Amino acid sequence: MVRAGMSKLNNMKNIAIVGASGAVGREMMLCLEQRGFPLGRLRLLASARSKGREFDFRGEKIVVEELTEDSFSGVDIALFSAGGGISREFAPHAVRAGALVIDNSSAFRGDPDVPLVVPEINADALQDLARGIIANPNCTTIVTLMALAPLHRAFGLRSLVAASYQAVSGSGARGIAELKDQTKATVTGEDLRTDLYPVPIVSNVIPLIGPVEDNGYTQEEMKMEREGSKILGLPGLRASVTCVRVPVYRSHSVAVSASFEREPDVETARKVLADAPGVALKDDPANAIFPTPLDTTNGDDCLVGRLRRDHVLDNGLAFWVVGDQVRKGAALNAVQIAEHLLK
Amino acid sequence: MVRAGMSKLNNMKNIAIVGASGAVGREMMLCLEQRGFPLGRLRLLASARSKGREFDFRGEKIVVEELTEDSFSGVDIALFSAGGGISREFAPHAVRAGALVIDNSSAFRGDPDVPLVVPEINADALQDLARGIIANPNCTTIVTLMALAPLHRAFGLRSLVAASYQAVSGSGARGIAELKDQTKATVTGEDLRTDLYPVPIVSNVIPLIGPVEDNGYTQEEMKMEREGSKILGLPGLRASVTCVRVPVYRSHSVAVSASFEREPDVETARKVLADAPGVALKDDPANAIFPTPLDTTNGDDCLVGRLRRDHVLDNGLAFWVVGDQVRKGAALNAVQIAEHLLK
Numbered sequence: 001m002v003r004a005g006m007s008k009l010n011n012m013k014n015i016a017i018v019g020a021s022g023a024v025g026r027e028m029m030l031c032l033e034q035r036g037f038p039l040g041r042l043r044l045l046a047s048a049r050s051k052g053r054e055f056d057f058r059g060e061k062i063v064v065e066e067l068t069e070d071s072f073s074g075v076d077i078a079l080f081s082a083g084g085g086i087s088r089e090f091a092p093h094a095v096r097a098g099a100l101v102i103d104n105s106s107a108f109r110g111d112p113d114v115p116l117v118v119p120e121i122n123a124d125a126l127q128d129l130a131r132g133i134i135a136n137p138n139c140t141t142i143v144t145l146m147a148l149a150p151l152h153r154a155f156g157l158r159s160l161v162a163a164s165y166q167a168v169s170g171s172g173a174r175g176i177a178e179l180k181d182q183t184k185a186t187v188t189g190e191d192l193r194t195d196l197y198p199v200p201i202v203s204n205v206i207p208l209i210g211p212v213e214d215n216g217y218t219q220e221e222m223k224m225e226r227e228g229s230k231i232l233g234l235p236g237l238r239a240s241v242t243c244v245r246v247p248v249y250r251s252h253s254v255a256v257s258a259s260f261e262r263e264p265d266v267e268t269a270r271k272v273l274a275d276a277p278g279v280a281l282k283d284d285p286a287n288a289i290f291p292t293p294l295d296t297t298n299g300d301d302c303l304v305g306r307l308r309r310d311h312v313l314d315n316g317l318a319f320w321v322v323g324d325q326v327r328k329g330a331a332l333n334a335v336q337i338a339e340h341l342l343k
Numbered sequence: 344m345v346r347a348g349m350s351k352l353n354n355m356k357n358i359a360i361v362g363a364s365g366a367v368g369r370e371m372m373l374c375l376e377q378r379g380f381p382l383g384r385l386r387l388l389a390s391a392r393s394k395g396r397e398f399d400f401r402g403e404k405i406v407v408e409e410l411t412e413d414s415f416s417g418v419d420i421a422l423f424s425a426g427g428g429i430s431r432e433f434a435p436h437a438v439r440a441g442a443l444v445i446d447n448s449s450a451f452r453g454d455p456d457v458p459l460v461v462p463e464i465n466a467d468a469l470q471d472l473a474r475g476i477i478a479n480p481n482c483t484t485i486v487t488l489m490a491l492a493p494l495h496r497a498f499g500l501r502s503l504v505a506a507s508y509q510a511v512s513g514s515g516a517r518g519i520a521e522l523k524d525q526t527k528a529t530v531t532g533e534d535l536r537t538d539l540y541p542v543p544i545v546s547n548v549i550p551l552i553g554p555v556e557d558n559g560y561t562q563e564e565m566k567m568e569r570e571g572s573k574i575l576g577l578p579g580l581r582a583s584v585t586c587v588r589v590p591v592y593r594s595h596s597v598a599v600s601a602s603f604e605r606e607p608d609v610e611t612a613r614k615v616l617a618d619a620p621g622v623a624l625k626d627d628p629a630n631a632i633f634p635t636p637l638d639t640t641n642g643d644d645c646l647v648g649r650l651r652r653d654h655v656l657d658n659g660l661a662f663w664v665v666g667d668q669v670r671k672g673a674a675l676n677a678v679q680i681a682e683h684l685l686k
Binding site for chain 1: 502503504506508526527529530531541542543546547548549550551554555558559560561568581582583585587589590591592596598600602609628629631633634635636637648649650651652653654655656659661663
């Protein structure tokens, strides 16, 4: 079912970014600019606190407007990245005004009428825009699936065990500031101050991201199973995930062990990944070639390395995947969805 | 078979530390002092480069002597922590001089005539000292097994999938210096210099520790399977491990998913771990209670948290374990072995 709004999109390309002053909002601007998005007017929307801030975009200044119910008149695509509460409150206003919403929060990801899309994996889900909302998946899930989806097509994914190494930018600007301040304190000898995280993140790792569910997993950890199932169309997917914050500024890494229906051989898997759009192999550990967070920072591709047979899982492969979670894990993926809507 | 030397130990307690000026060697001194080890003479042995250095021990200065073939006269127990080459060359001299060797390198771990011991797990292996050498296991393996061994006794371990978060002190003093220097450079704006690691470790994680084997796993990763099998007496143990260096000074963390013969329930597992010697539970994630590397630094216990059913493995449990790898992962474990030899 194609919504009425879709046809308009062929001619009109006015974009609004909700949450424009946040880390992901600003990265969305950068992606629109760098990729030459066919853009009419760009409106930057944020809370009253950010109203009046100016951002450079294609050589001109754009002033941030306060987000209200009436902000979406004339907007074709609204990119939301201001938290679930804002999305739940304002996305319906955007849709009512005729915009398509691409939402980076978790507000609508579980809604069966809202497609959850990684364009390289399931762009076909964009055919059904009944609610006028498309959800952008969780960042760690996107990075992991960028490698898992092509392997799934080749061998049939059954389940995965994963441990993440997540950057502080996943907590937004406050996460970056906290690591920066604590790092400085370790050098100057000042006292460490913890504000955002319950314990220091500098010289430490924190094995808890977000609220805990009754089953002992965090919501962040459960997203791999729930969002992965929906994106891959695999209702029975099982995932055992441990999400860990590490003192890295940007780019999430994931150590993955995956079990498949059919026996995977490593050479075929390597070819499958080398040919997958948005993925690049960096896999020659004997010559110290492997991906690290610094390699993907500000880059579009997710990098895969350490590919090998898994010693435990049936028909298993183990690998390491890294991606810039502000970019492919959030802003770039949303802009790629917008590009697909124009096709 | 009990070696002749053993009986001597009841009366004589002269100790030598080989590699005394290294991080583990110095921690061994600290453990001997803190635990009131019944010690006669302590000899500190190291390379010619460290000869003449002085260390405080129980209020007196001990001068480092150069390690030679003749260094072990009158020594009852020699604690080696100076790398595999030194152990292979000098441990036989120590044994010939009548000493029992406790070796922290990997030189003898695979030798079927050399017990590989974590005292809380398999102290009974110390009955057989035919070669006069006891091997101290790999640090990540010790930390992981401290939690896995009691669970194995309760439910019967079959296999594990693990991802590690290993501190730079695992690379010795040079690892600590590299992270310190790079951290300072990020604050002062100087250029980052990489010396020990192939890429920066500050604001980064490195998914490769040590040489790579033909199967794509590193030696460090394979130690979990090989040493774990020997320590637990489980020849068929399978382990799929990804070892990753993180910008943490001290204490290794491991995210573990383990599969058991019998169905484990989480409450029983929690009781088993709470009662296990050398293990402490820190497991109430809903109230932000979980173990981090900073919690175990300079501590004896390995801390376990995030205990939950594993969603993928048969009869599976997932958990997070952290331990000071200089201490329980190396020096403390060696001194505990020495204490057992005195019994």
